[in-house]
Amino acid sequence: MRENVIKNRLKVLTVSAFVGASALASPSLADDSFKVAVVSFLTGPAAGPFGVPGRNGAELVIDAINDGTIPAPYSAPGFGGLQLEAIFADESGGNAKQVAEYRNLVEKQDVDAVLGYISSGSCMSIAPVAEELKTLTVMSVCGTPRLFEGSDWKYTFRTQAHAVGDSVAAALYIRDQLGDVASYSGINQNYAWGQDSWKFFDIAMQKLAPGSEASDNPQFPKIFAGQYGTEISTLLLEDSDLVHSSFWDGDIEAFVLQASVRGFFDKKRFISVAGASAIDNLGKRFPSGTVIGTRGEFGILVREQEGELNEWFINAYKERYGVYPLESSYQYAQSVLALKAAMDKAAADNGAAPDTDQIIAAMTGLDFESLAGDVSFALGNGHQAIHAVGYGITAWDDEKDEPTVVDVKVYPAHCILPPAGQLSEDWLEAGMPGSDC
Incomplete structure (x- = not known):
């Protein structure tokens, strides 16, 4: 056996x-x-x-x-x-x-x-x-x-x-660090991870920032699509203040490069749930001021810890x-x-x-x-x-000549994840009972 x-x-x-x-x-x-x-x-x-x-x-x-x-x-x-x-x-x-x-x-x-x-x-x-x-x-x-x-x-x-912890921590960080956000949209890969990430973030924002309004046209390109001109145009035409993304792998790098040349990050606040790998790979080409997560206490968020x-x-x-x-x-x-x-x-x-x-x-x-x-x-x-999940804001460290993050805030697990025995979506819809963050 x-x-x-x-x-x-x-x-x-x-x-x-x-x-x-x-x-x-x-x-x-x-x-x-x-x-x-x-x-x-x-x-x-x-x-x-x-x-x-x-x-x-x-x-x-x-x-x-x-x-x-x-x-x-x-x-x-x-x-x-x-x-x-x-x-x-x-x-x-x-x-x-x-x-x-x-x-x-x-x-x-x-x-x-x-x-x-x-x-x-x-x-x-x-x-x-x-x-x-x-x-x-x-x-x-x-x-x-x-x-x-x-x-x-x-x-x-x-x-x-x-993914629920990543999304709830993202919404909490927006509430705590950015204040009121009138409207938000998203660009996420069209498969389970991207769809779940947007859904959970949207529900968390409804509960934690009820004055915010979600876009009725979030973008879901195919995973590994590589080209995002149409989606960038759509997002730029919307009134949303904030754009959420769970892009990872080469998709986050391609999106950042294509969006940067169109002034996207000057017009929109961008929150990236899992795109921190692009910060090192792109260096100064990665936009400062991005809200960045690493799905925990990982990577660039803990380099100074x-x-x-x-x-x-x-x-x-x-x-x-x-x-x-x-x-x-x-x-x-x-x-x-x-x-x-x-x-x-x-x-x-x-x-x-x-x-x-x-x-x-x-x-x-x-x-x-x-x-x-x-x-x-x-x-x-x-x-x-x-485990805990952290977020911070990207910046460039001129002294070290490398990227960094500022205003890092870490949310403990009991604040961002459902208790044992509860389904995640039910817990979110109920207003995250038991979370005291």
Whole structure:
């Protein structure tokens, strides 16, 4: 049976080998390994701004944990005393291809777990297969709340909070930092992530800024369309003060460049939920004054944030890859840290190298420290993570000659996400009961 693959494949360790942190780090475990597939966009338009930085974030943290060079509380070498062997797979190609690739990874390449996935479509397609094949799967990014609302998965976890938190935090930031906004519109990709992001933002604005009026003609171009002349013209002709966008990957860069030459950002306040990767890639060409989010406490929002883990990650990433870690770098690293925390806990609890069921038991409801904030598996019967979400305003730092953000404000998870057992849309429509932000 699949749940016994890890235990059968690995050398069973004695209870005495796991007494205390020093035993968990025992050099005698160096020959034992735990094989994980890390799936991210390695080709296509999402690779450069999201997929490859995500892969790099996972690789960096895996290597540091294996070597015992990451700061506390993750400094004991290995994952539950085991060395993690990572293989990297490409998320490009669509949902059917990903399902086939997942089966290949589990059934032919004999991985013990799968980590990753950026697209909501990928996550929704993979979760049922993870249950069928009884394989621990830790989703790193995808935004749809439907992954756990209405489904009770055993083998699937997600370390990234879902899109409702991003949208509510965006509306709160507008209320708190920008004041009254008479009207707003949006440009979002025409698939689950873009549609959900706009819908949740619109509902949150209705509740938090009831004097604002939504456009009756928000724009939904095809994902990876690349050309947005018609949509930009439409938005410029509207009276809306604010334009919301959940664009990511190469789409946010293309939109910014095309809109900039038409004076768009001089006429409209722009709020970007997930476009922070474009800030580094475009440099001075990215418009100052944009309200920017990173779907958590990630990337450019936390570059000046103190903390040993965060400072280590930034410095180690820059040294290895020559650039700053981006949003997805943090998101993938966060998934690795969750796996490390769960496997260490399972090993300590059981006195041996953990099997799948023991890791799942340890991860369910787990609270763990991430690079720049705390994370808790508080939703989805202990399988869906929640965490704070921040926003700031883009600016250019002349002294450092690099982009920065100012007026950063972080909203805690209990303010922006529904409590356990409530559907996100119902909670939003009801006026977000229990939120006290």
